[in-house]
Every structure is written in structure tokens, then in C-alpha cells.
Amino acid sequence: MSVCSDELVHLTEKGLYCPAGEFYIDPWAPVARAIITHGHSDHARVGSSEYFAHPSTVKIMQHRFAQTGSAGLPLFENVAGLGAELTAQMHPVPYRQSVNFSDVKVSLHPAGHILGSAQVRIEHKGKITVVSGDYKLSKVSSMALDDLTCEPFELVQCDTFITESTFALPIYKFRPTIEVVAEIYDWWVECARLGRSALLLAYSLGKAQRVLAALRQLALSGSLTPNFSGNFPGPIIVHPAVHSLCEIYRADGVELPDYQVMGRHSQASSSQGNQLSMSGSASDSSKADTFQADSSHKNSSHKNSSHANSYESNSDLDLESKELESGDNSSVLKNGGALIIAPPALAESKLARSANVSLGFASGWMQVRGQRRRRNVDRGFVLSDHADWQSLTKTIFATGAASVLVTHGSSGSLVRFLREHGLEANDLQTRFEGGE
Ligand SMILES: [Zn+2]
Ligand SMILES: [Zn+2]
Incomplete structure (x- = not known):
């Protein structure tokens, strides 16, 4: 140097x-x-x-x-x-x-x-x-x-x-957001047709909101085919870690579509009136520690593209409990048709591995050959911030x-x-x- x-x-x-x-x-x-x-x-x-x-x-x-x-x-x-x-x-x-x-x-x-x-x-x-x-x-x-x-x-x-x-x-050559999010939408429609839900892993700060905002824009543009009565084939459900950051985005004027919060009452959360309260972090500290140890290992090792091989947790919020309590969303999850947006830490959750859920991951790393298979996800969407x-x-x-x-x-x-x-x-x- x-x-x-x-x-x-x-x-x-x-x-x-x-x-x-x-x-x-x-x-x-x-x-x-x-x-x-x-x-x-x-x-x-x-x-x-x-x-x-x-x-x-x-x-x-x-x-x-x-x-x-x-x-x-x-x-x-x-x-x-x-x-x-x-x-x-x-x-x-x-x-x-x-x-x-x-x-x-x-x-x-x-x-x-x-x-x-x-x-x-x-x-x-x-x-x-x-x-x-x-x-x-x-x-x-x-x-x-x-x-x-x-x-x-x-x-x-x-x-x-x-x-x-x-x-x-x-x-690395990234495409416009709207093109990638249209692919996410098509995948969601296909899942719904098969009676499944689409679980999209995306970082809770930034990526999740970017996908949500683009979905809303797609719906407003009227270019969605097929056309569902409520624009989408089913409800959007987000993890609490995603939701709390969405609230900050909305307060600062970013328009997001209505969604339900995982494990909460299935009342829609919208910018018009949102009665949902945010409870404290439900982190399981032993699981969080596993990730902590992992990230300190990364810090000490030389930085190169090999870190693409492990799940990067770019936010401590992504360390939130990997298992979700399906709570009031359980009937939706059983029937399929939902788009669920959750932090990458949920990759190993029971939900991610359940038979009627298709697993997708939105990340720039999805451009790397073999990443989708290595990370054991059904669909990879190349979307980077x-x-x-x-x-x-x-x-x-x-x-x-x-x-x-x-x-x-x-x-x-x-x-x-x-x-x-x-x-x-x-x-x-x-x-x-x-x-x-
Ligand atoms: Zn950085
Ligand atoms: Zn950053």
C-alpha cells in the first residue's frame, strides 16, 4: 500500500x-x-x-x-x-x-x-x-x-x-430492476398456479424494499399478465425484520405495496393506515451467535470473491429468528399463492424446506455460476445494490x-x-x- x-x-x-x-x-x-x-x-x-x-x-x-x-x-x-x-x-x-x-x-x-x-x-x-x-x-x-x-x-x-x-x-453485468422484478412476479404466478408460495430471500435493509417498491410500480403500470383482481396472485407477507425497515422507508416517502407481517394478524399494512405495532427483537441468541462467529471469521480472512460461497449477513437484523411463527398467516401459507419476503437467514428454516414453498434468492451473487445450486435455492434473481x-x-x-x-x-x-x-x-x- x-x-x-x-x-x-x-x-x-x-x-x-x-x-x-x-x-x-x-x-x-x-x-x-x-x-x-x-x-x-x-x-x-x-x-x-x-x-x-x-x-x-x-x-x-x-x-x-x-x-x-x-x-x-x-x-x-x-x-x-x-x-x-x-x-x-x-x-x-x-x-x-x-x-x-x-x-x-x-x-x-x-x-x-x-x-x-x-x-x-x-x-x-x-x-x-x-x-x-x-x-x-x-x-x-x-x-x-x-x-x-x-x-x-x-x-x-x-x-x-x-x-x-x-x-x-x-x-458482473446487472439489468434494470423492473426486468428482474418482473421475473420474480412470473415466478410468483407460477408458484401460485401450482398451489405453492414463493419465499424470496432478500436483505432486510435495501433489497427487500427495492423489490417491494418495484412490484407496486409494476402493478400500477397495468403491465402485469395475467391480470388478477388484486393485481397479484396472492398476498405479500414480509418478515418482521423487513417490516420494521419498511416503516422507516415509508416514513421517508417511499411508496410500498400493502403487505402482511409474518406471524402477525393478517391485517394489511399500508401507508394509509397501519395499526401494526413492532414488538422487540425476537432473536434467538444462540443462533445469532453462530452467525456472529461466522462473520468475525470473515473479518480476519483475506477478502476475495470466495466469500460469495457463504451467506453474507449484511445486517444484524438478518440474524432474527430463523424459524418463523406462522401464526395468523398459517392458512395463507397452507393454501399457497403468497409471496413471502424474508432475510437470507431464513434459508434453513422449516418454512423454506416445506413442500409447498419455492425458494428464491435476490442477490448480485446469483450471477456467479453454480451459486443457485450451492445455496440450494430453486430460483436465483440477479439483483444487486x-x-x-x-x-x-x-x-x-x-x-x-x-x-x-x-x-x-x-x-x-x-x-x-x-x-x-x-x-x-x-x-x-x-x-x-x-x-x-
Ligand atoms: Zn459495503
Ligand atoms: Zn451497503
């Missing part, structure tokens, strides 16, 4: 640090002042004193940190998660509004990754560094917006661009940056490609996971 300490932002033990402004970006250890790009758990960690983030990200963090505390799952070994959310100072920073730290000017710009996701623009003495966090670009689509759940990526000119590289291999190879390279050149630092993912191939094209490119060994 040839990153010298006079860079505006450099890598330390605790994460990316800007010494001139005395702040960290997405630190993985507790710090005094943290700027957070987005709410995924490998970027937004509990335990710091002060947080600066987009208002939606602040809401997501408050929700997640409270869950962390109540579930007794501190994300740092040396900090008791309990109560940390109460002492941390949260500073909501809207997009394009600048905050000054000494003579360093900081602003957040849409990253197009999930609700509230931001790139961090850092300006000091006429030099600009942008930390991308996780990002994706809109794909050409018949719809006005490709991802209806967040503001589209904004290109920011800079001298140094710090980019993710989760899917930085030419084999990260930029594909073409988007990454296009964006990097468009920023005008002469220097590029590449973080989590397939950094080697991207660094090589950028150097071949005359840019100064280096690898940064961060601890972001890039699973979603």
Missing part, C-alpha cells in the same frame, strides 16, 4: 481517517466523530460518540443500534451495545449541505445504494476527496427511476476517489480523479485495470463486507 499520511484521508487501525478534520468515515471501532455513508451494519457500527449521516441513515442507525442493545449483540467486543444508542449524538446532514470541521468542508451526496446512502465529499485546501461508500448507478429502464427507494447516484468531481469494488469483475463492472469503471473515469483507492471486493482486478488506463490506483484493506 502506498498511501502516505499526508493524504486527506488515510487508513488507520479504526478505519478511514481524515486528520485535518479529525473524523472517521464508517469506522469499525468506536471513535469520537464518525461520518457514516449508509445504514448497513458493516458501515454503521455502534459505539462512537458522535455520528454525522443523512437523516434517513440516522433513523436506520437509531433503529439498528436499539436492536443491537436489546438483543445483547454488541458489534464491538469492548463496548456493551446496551444503551450505546442513547449516549451517541446523532447529527442528521441532508444531501449537499456542508459541515465544517476546522478548515475541512464535508458534504454528503446520493450514492444510489439504499435509502439515505451517501458519498462523502471532503474538501481541504482546494483538494477534493470523495469516499463512495457502497453505490450503484441507475440502469436504463422504461421507468423514470431504476431504484424507487433512494435518490439516484450523483457524480461528484474530485482529485481522489475512494471506491468500493464488490462486483469489480467484467462478468452495488455497481457492476461497467458502472464502476464508467464512474471512476467520470469523477476526473487522478488517484483512486479501491476498498472491499475484487480490488485487485480493478486496480490493475485502472493502472493500465493511466490512473494512479491502490488497494485499501478495509473491513467492509459488501455482501448485499
